[in-house]
Amino acid sequence: MFYRLSGTYHTSYQADRKLWKIPTDRWLVIGLLILALLAPLYVSPLYLGSYVLPWVIWSAAALSLTLLMGLAGQLHFGFAAVMAIGAYASIHLVRAGIPFEIALLLSGLISAVIGAVFGGAALRVKGLYLVMATLAMQYLVDWVVVNVPAISGGAHATLRTPEVSFLFLPIESLASRYWLALGWAVLLTVFFMNVKRTSFGRALVAIRDKDFAAAVIGVDPFRTKLMAFFTSSFMGGVTGAILAFCFYRAVTPEQFGFNVSIQLVAMVLVGGLGSVIGSWLGAGFVLLAPIFLTNLVSGLAASGWVPVSQNFLSHLPLMIYGAMIIGFLLLEPLGLAKIYDNIRKYFLVWPFRHARS
Amino acid sequence: MTFLRKLALTTALVAGLSAPVAAEDVKFGLLQDFTAVYTFVTGQYNQGQQDYLALVNAEGTLGDGNTVTAIVRDTGNQPQRGIEAYNRAKEEGAILFDFLSTPVSAAILDQAQADKNVVITPAHGRGDASDGTVFPYVFPMLPTYWAQAAALIEHMKETGGLEGKKIAIVHIDSPFGREPGPILEALSKQEGFEFQAFPYASPGNEQSAAWSEVRRYRPDYVLIWGAGGGQAVSVRTAIQNGIRPEQIHSVIWLAETDAANVGPQMKGVKRFEATASGTDHPIIQRIQEKVIDAGKGSGDQANVGNSYYNLGVATMAVAVEAARLGLEEGQPLTGETLKAGFEKIAGFDAEGLMPPVTYTAEDHQGGGAGRVSEWDGEKWVPVSEWKASYPELIRQVIEESAAKYAAEH
Structure with a gap:
């Protein structure tokens, strides 16, 4: 009833290949996009700057990682390092006088090249062994950033981002930073949905499912795996630059540490591997749930509900958060995306019980 | 009704007047x-x-x-x-x-x-x-960490002299661990000692590689520059490698908990303190x-x-x-x-x-005075007076770094 199917016929291949075949889905996406675009008008600076903006950027990061982990099946536990390369490269390029737009692309390219070099390990090892190889990348990049003052910015290892403008729009106000980040996240989302329908996307899926079977049907594993690392690292690198310029505006090595890599993997897994909506939901959950819980618990404590020490108070949200992750994954191992899908399928045929698909 | 309203208004007015500035x-x-x-x-x-x-x-x-x-x-x-x-x-x-x-x-x-x-x-x-x-x-x-390093070096100078001595700085491999570097560099020329840095990987649960190098270096004094669990590991591993507790001088991050973790060997270890x-x-x-x-x-x-x-x-x-x-x-x-x-x-x-x-409007560090205290087995006992060490040098390092920061923007 809600996702009305009656009267929706596809009479051409083109119509059948639409991204959103059901009108409700289409209207939902358009509505959300308009809401997102107008967010600076109706969301308070506190929520725009501390919730929506980081959510949008981390969704872009989760999309970049899920291309590699979800579509191509290559585990990557050092993705924060890829973003670090992008962030540091973009700042140094802008400082060297290169326009921001070009610096963004170049920083993506630099991340892509370095990411693909480490991705070379994927040509020989798989699964847990690949995790080790990408962890090595994380620690190597961390080490280089910390130990080369020319990169990290000297004694205190803090680099402020210079003032820039993007296509003549100065990236200074909160709204402009938000729109730039949103534009990049939307671009990645559209790219991701379309890449699944290209020969490259199908080759990635074939590699994920069985690489030598893919080789038998004519997919070159060498090329495809490297391309997967290259594409994903490019996306991650630009996202890192966006993160630096639009959100942190001062980068330190700790912002791209190992724990951030793990957070990114958690976003992808909790959201649902290889899913667009899962990347958005997973990023939102992993990023914002601890903040919401911390404020909730502090609010309860202030009203005298939980009379406990500050130490316990600080750990309580983490316990709830951990329990929630376990709960969600027990309830639906395929992630938040699958939970959304179940709800949608239920309403697709509501008030009846069974769908055809 | 009118009377009541008037009364209410007057009361409010009087209340407002009697407390001219609301408590903040x-x-x-x-x-x-x-x-x-x-x-x-x-x-x-x-x-x-x-x-x-x-x-x-x-x-x-x-x-x-x-x-x-x-x-x-x-x-x-x-x-x-x-x-x-x-x-x-x-x-x-x-x-x-x-x-x-x-x-x-x-x-x-x-x-x-x-x-x-x-x-x-x-x-x-x-x-x-x-x-x-x-x-x-x-x-x-x-x-600041710079002032802390200077205070510890000055304490070494007062207790055993610095001319021709060797100082090992064993630090966590992070920007924080490298903070004392410039101060040691400047003071080694001024006071005529030599020093060498021995970094260990974060978080510092395992430092034996760094300390066996230190042992070979045969330092007269040791500076430990870490924080948290790594500090107790530093002291323990140092003593295992033949460093005497009296030689060990720590950044501000060494407290009662670390002493409890190290045990009785800790007696004699010194640290910088900013507060008693x-x-x-x-x-x-x-x-x-x-x-x-x-x-x-x-x-x-x-x-x-x-x-x-x-x-x-x-x-x-x-x-x-x-x-x-x-x-x-x-x-x-x-x-x-x-x-x-x-x-x-x-x-x-x-x-x-x-x-x-x-x-002051220029100095937000507040002078940079501190002192050195020693663990006597039960508590920290001060072994020097409150004072700022090498304040001109510290101020110079602060201003150089701040000027660099200001120039970048």
Whole structure:
């Protein structure tokens, strides 16, 4: 009833290949996009700057990682390092006088090249062994950033981002930073949905499912795996630059540490591997749930509900958060995306019980 | 009805007149890391801060019925959570912030300066923020790591001389661990000693490789520069490698907990301290009497008087003194008047808990005085007087670094 199917016929291949075949889905996406675009008008600076903006950027990061982990099946536990390369490269390029737009692309390219070099390990090892190889990348990049003052910015290892403008729009106000980040996240989302329908996307899926079977049907594993690392690292690198310029505006090595890599993997897994909506939901959950819980618990404590020490108070949200992750994954191992899908399928045929698909 | 309304109006008017200035609730944002990296210090430090603020409210230190409230949140050492907590506390009216986390402080520094909110960075953050001309709203407040290194070196000079001696600096491999580098570099030329750095990987649970190198180097003195669990490992591994406890000199991050973890071997180890430890101080005793015994303490009573607890008390003592002086300018207290209040503080020593500090528009470090104390098996015993070591050199390093920062923007 809600996702009305009656009267929706596809009479051409083109119509059948639409991204959103059901009108409700289409209207939902358009509505959300308009809401997102107008967010600076109706969301308070506190929520725009501390919730929506980081959510949008981390969704872009989760999309970049899920291309590699979800579509191509290559585990990557050092993705924060890829973003670090992008962030540091973009700042140094802008400082060297290169326009921001070009610096963004170049920083993506630099991340892509370095990411693909480490991705070379994927040509020989798989699964847990690949995790080790990408962890090595994380620690190597961390080490280089910390130990080369020319990169990290000297004694205190803090680099402020210079003032820039993007296509003549100065990236200074909160709204402009938000729109730039949103534009990049939307671009990645559209790219991701379309890449699944290209020969490259199908080759990635074939590699994920069985690489030598893919080789038998004519997919070159060498090329495809490297391309997967290259594409994903490019996306991650630009996202890192966006993160630096639009959100942190001062980068330190700790912002791209190992724990951030793990957070990114958690976003992808909790959201649902290889899913667009899962990347958005997973990023939102992993990023914002601890903040919401911390404020909730502090609010309860202030009203005298939980009379406990500050130490316990600080750990309580983490316990709830951990329990929630376990709960969600027990309830639906395929992630938040699958939970959304179940709800949608239920309403697709509501008030009846069974769908055809 | 009309009479009643009149009566109500008059009462309201009289009430309004009799209290010409409404009592103000000054808000401090203590948005710290309770759950990730700084857990070794935050619990006790924050407990000291909250207990001291409770004492201030109980004693009415701020006058005119003014009170001070702490907004306490966990940031997990994550910059994005720190930014959220900062923005929220700012909306709730906080004008002073203490993040006790280098990455979070770094991410918020510029924003806080633009918002004209005071950020205190005691024992963390950028040392060059001591230059108030470049960082008008940041107060490192206590001796920077540079001043700490200088104090330890001066203590070595006074106890055994430096000419021709060898100093090993064993540090965590991070920007924090490398902070003493420039000071050692400058002082080695001036005082004629040689030094070598031995980094170990973060978080420092395993340091045997670094220390076997140190053993080969045969140093006369050892500086250990780490924090948290790694510090006890440093002391233990040093002693295993034939270093005598008396040779070991530590940065401020070595406390009672570490001594308990090391055990009896710890006797003789020295550290820098910015505030006195123990309960034998007027402020701590009043906290015990009016806050802890009154059941208003914010944590485990056994922590009262610990090094980090007293450090927290001292930071808030200075901040409240600044608020008191700032309120003299008139109400309401804002970030700007609070900053002015800080810069009026002269010779304040928190009733002997810390060395006298004086902040000026140029010097936000407060002079950089500290002392060295030694673990006697039960407690930290001071072995030097409160003083600032090599202040000209420290000031020069601060100004050079701050100028570089200013030039970049």
